[in-house]
Amino acid sequence: MSVIQLAIIFFIVTNPIGNSPTIIALIKNYTIKEQQRILFREAIFSMLLAIFFLFLGETFLKCLKIENYGLTTSGGILLFLVALKMIFSNEREERASSSQVDPFIVPIATPLLSGAGLLTMIMLYAKQEGSDLKILFAILLAWVGITLVLVTAPYLQIFFGKRGLAALEQLMGMLLAMIAMEMIVQGSSLFISALQLQS
Amino acid sequence: MALLNIVLVLFLIMDPVGSLRSYLSMVDQISSSRRSWIILREMFIALAVMLGFNYLGEYIFGFLSLSETTLHLSAGVILFLIAIKILFTASDSPRSNLPPGEPFVFPLAIPLITGPALMATIMLYAHLEPYQSIMITAIFIAWFISMLIFLFAEPIKKILGKNGLLAAERLIGMVLVLIAVQRFLEGILLFWSTQPHAQ
Numbered sequence: 001m002s003v004i005q006l007a008i009i010f011f012i013v014t015n016p017i018g019n020s021p022t023i024i025a026l027i028k029n030y031t032i033k034e035q036q037r038i039l040f041r042e043a044i045f046s047m048l049l050a051i052f053f054l055f056l057g058e059t060f061l062k063c064l065k066i067e068n069y070g071l072t073t074s075g076g077i078l079l080f081l082v083a084l085k086m087i088f089s090n091e092r093e094e095r096a097s098s099s100q101v102d103p104f105i106v107p108i109a110t111p112l113l114s115g116a117g118l119l120t121m122i123m124l125y126a127k128q129e130g131s132d133l134k135i136l137f138a139i140l141l142a143w144v145g146i147t148l149v150l151v152t153a154p155y156l157q158i159f160f161g162k163r164g165l166a167a168l169e170q171l172m173g174m175l176l177a178m179i180a181m182e183m184i185v186q187g188s189s190l191f192i193s194a195l196q197l198q199s
Numbered sequence: 200m201a202l203l204n205i206v207l208v209l210f211l212i213m214d215p216v217g218s219l220r221s222y223l224s225m226v227d228q229i230s231s232s233r234r235s236w237i238i239l240r241e242m243f244i245a246l247a248v249m250l251g252f253n254y255l256g257e258y259i260f261g262f263l264s265l266s267e268t269t270l271h272l273s274a275g276v277i278l279f280l281i282a283i284k285i286l287f288t289a290s291d292s293p294r295s296n297l298p299p300g301e302p303f304v305f306p307l308a309i310p311l312i313t314g315p316a317l318m319a320t321i322m323l324y325a326h327l328e329p330y331q332s333i334m335i336t337a338i339f340i341a342w343f344i345s346m347l348i349f350l351f352a353e354p355i356k357k358i359l360g361k362n363g364l365l366a367a368e369r370l371i372g373m374v375l376v377l378i379a380v381q382r383f384l385e386g387i388l389l390f391w392s393t394q395p396h397a398q
Contacts, residue, residue: 045366063207064374070381078376081283104362105369106286191384195391 006125006138007145013118014046016146020153022176023108025086025169028157035154038103043147045109050139053119054126068120069190075116076183082107083180086173113146116183205324205337211375212278212320215345217285217368218311219352225302235350237301242346244308249321249338253331256322267326268389274319275383281316282375285368312345323382 027035053060061071126135160168226234260270302308321338328334348355356364 063204064211064378064381065204066377066381067384070377070384073384074376074380077380078286078373081287085287104365106373110373191387195388198388198392 001125001129003134003138003141006129006135007141009121010050010118010138010142011145013121014113014142014146016113016149016153019112020149020156021168022172023112023150024153024156024160025165025172026082026103026108028165028169032154032157035157036151039108039150039153040147042103042105042108042113043143043150045105046113046146047139047143049110049114050118050122050143051136053114054122054132054135054139057119057123067190067194069187069194071116071120071187072183072190073187075111076180076185076187078107078111079115079180079183080177083173083177086169086176111183116187202333202337202340205328205334206340208320208378209317209324209337209341210344211371211378212314212317213312213341213345214285214371214375215312215348216355216364217371218307219348219356220364220368221311222307222349223352223356225307229301231353233301237307238346238349241302241304241308241312242342242349244304245312246338246342248309248313249317249342250335252318252321253325253334253338256325260322260326266393267323268386268393270319270323270326271382271386271389274316274323275379275381275386277319278316278375278382279379281314282372282379285372285375 023039024035027038030038061067122135122139126132129135157165226237229237259265321334324337325331325334359367
């Protein structure tokens with residue numbers, strides 16, 4: 001596969017366009033300038049994570065004895081917890097927590113953007129293509145697009161308005177719960193095949 | 200199991216980098232020479248607890264007539280809940296409500312360095328690892344690195360910055376979730392293989 005093809009695949013798997021309403025709903029309490037700053041930072045973090053997994057992913061997982069199913073399932077569980085927080089967020093609690101730190105790495109950079117799916121995919125392609133440099137270029141190329149999409153995403157806020165965003169949070173929480181369940185189901189099926197292999 | 204695996208897992212669960220912020224806020228008023236003394240004392244208490252669990256683990260194991268499956272599952276669940284608290288900082292977590300003043304045993308030695316998750320993990324590894332010498336060496340190495348990190352808390356904070364520390368804390372929390380889920384799933388695998396119908 002060419003670099004461009006790989007870059008497009010990474011872009012699609014990361015799904016910045018589909019994820020941006022969710023991400024905006026997650027950080028709706030910030031001004032647009034701050035949101036752009038947060039999203040730019042998260043995009044960089046997710047890219048660093050992808051590059052880290054490209055070169056060291058396999059060693060890292062082997063050192064901790066983490067299997068594929070563990071990676072996928074834990075990503076799903078984390079996302080599900082985030083989704084629950086989004087759906088059952090009440091105003092009082094939010095005001096109390098607004099003084100706290102902004103969403104840092106979890107959940108935006110990982111597992112939303114650089115989720116288990118992307119990370120295992122990168123490791124797989126790196127093995128398949130046999131050239132880490134090619135994958136690296138593809139990642140860099142994909143992240144140019146991803147960063148652009150994410151930085152323009154806060155302008156959606158103007159379109160939706162404050163009330164719209166609050167409604168959006170509920171909807172996106174529901175969708176996120178589904179994405180999370182999908183990951184857990186995938187992890188479970190990987191787990192079951194490991195179970196059958198064992199017995 | 201290789202020595203390196205055990206060292207890495209124990210070090211990650213001790214999570215000295217993640218505890219740095221709590222530690223620094225705790226010793227804010229205390230002079231630096233006093234701090235080193237506190238750290239040495241607390242670390243030796245922690246080491247004693249760890250070694251104690253390493254040796255006594257097997258007896259506790261027999262005394263409560265636990266099975267290896269139980270140990271896997273409970274270590275997984277405990278570690279998972281602790282990691283979730285690191286990722287989603289709640290106002291009721293022990294990390295944010297530390298008693299001010301000089302720490303003695305609580306909260307630095309137990310539970311920040313040697314928490315319940317570490318004790319359960321040491322018990323599990325002491326059971327799995329046939330050679331006690333490897334276990335002891337692993338505990339010493341992980342403990343020593345943690346002590347170095349606590350001793351050089353100030354320079355590390357200066358290098359990483361406030362956000363860097365937070366990022367490190369989150370990343371380690373993420374890895375802890377991975378370890379926890381993997382451990383739990385391994386417990387299920389083990390449970391499955393010990394059931395009569397598997398044969």
